[in-house]
Amino acid sequence: MNWRAGLRSALTGGGCDVVGDAANGEDAVKLVGKLQPDLVLLDIRLGEGMDGLETARAIGALGLPTKIMMLTLHDDPDYIRAALQAGASGYVLKDAGIRELLEAVKQVLSGATAIPSALLSTILTRDDRRGPDASAMERLTERENDVLELIAEGLTNKGIARQLQISPATVKAHVERVISKLGVADRTQAAFMATRWRETRR
Numbered sequence: 001m002n003w004r005a006g007l008r009s010a011l012t013g014g015g016c017d018v019v020g021d022a023a024n025g026e027d028a029v030k031l032v033g034k035l036q037p038d039l040v041l042l043d044i045r046l047g048e049g050m051d052g053l054e055t056a057r058a059i060g061a062l063g064l065p066t067k068i069m070m071l072t073l074h075d076d077p078d079y080i081r082a083a084l085q086a087g088a089s090g091y092v093l094k095d096a097g098i099r100e101l102l103e104a105v106k107q108v109l110s111g112a113t114a115i116p117s118a119l120l121s122t123i124l125t126r127d128d129r130r131g132p133d134a135s136a137m138e139r140l141t142e143r144e145n146d147v148l149e150l151i152a153e154g155l156t157n158k159g160i161a162r163q164l165q166i167s168p169a170t171v172k173a174h175v176e177r178v179i180s181k182l183g184v185a186d187r188t189q190a191a192f193m194a195t196r197w198r199e200t201r202r
Contacts, residue, residue: 007041007071014102025050029058036064039109042088044072044079053079056086067108071101080119084188090114111156113188120192137197139181147174151187152194 008018019035022028025046032040040059042052050058056068069090070083080091090108092101096116104114140148143164150160157175161168175187184190 010098010101011105014098016102016105024048025052025055025058028055029062032059032064032066033062037066039067039069039105041069041071044070044074044083053082053086056083056088060087069104069108069114075119080115084186091119092116093119107154111158112154113186113191115188120188136182137193140178144174144178144181147171148178148190148194151175151178152191154191 004021004023008021011018019037020031022031023046026049028040028042028046029050042055044052046052046055052070052072056070059066059068067090068086068088069092070088071092071094072079073094075093083091090104090113092104092114093116096104100116107114146164147160150163155163157168157171161171164171175190179185179187179190182190182193184193
């Protein structure tokens with residue numbers, strides 16, 4: 001049994017409906033365009049042709065709601081950052097257990113970002129490791145702080161809206177302002193900054 005067949009068997013056994021698989025990036029993009037799956041699992045290295053990052057960008061360019069998660073051996077922080085920038089919502093190592101993988105799949109499908117904390121910490125630059133910018137955190141309003149805390153807990157915009165009893169559109173606006181004020185690229189980095197901020201305040 002090859003690796004893709006083994007992964008298909010594990011996912012199917014975990015309750016996932018696997019609609020297709022591809023041996024290279026070009027075929028993956030074609031299949032996604034044809035099948036329009038909810039989620040695509042990609043490796044960083046896909047043999048000849050496009051690599052996983054190029055494939056992720058090409059899938060994103062299709063304009064479909066398909067979510068992308070990287071499943072790879074590579075734990076290099078540059079790859080993790082590049083994967084997030086390419087549109088991936090999750091990043092899991094191949095040596096993760098099937099339960100961890102299935103939980104990550106569930107998180108990504110719910111609209112959250114799934115990256116193990118050990119991997120998430122590696123995307124920080126050396127400057128980031130000195131701790132978050134206090135002035136940036138203090139620029140947040142009370143409501144923006146509430147939203148940031150819930151982002152750090154892994155809630156989606158809909159989940160935050162339910163928790164705070166506000167509309168998803170309002171949550172989206174708050175999230176965009178939080179990301180802008182903190183000077184980070186996305187909600188994943190904002191969540192990590194919130195976690196680091198809490199640690200430095202203890």
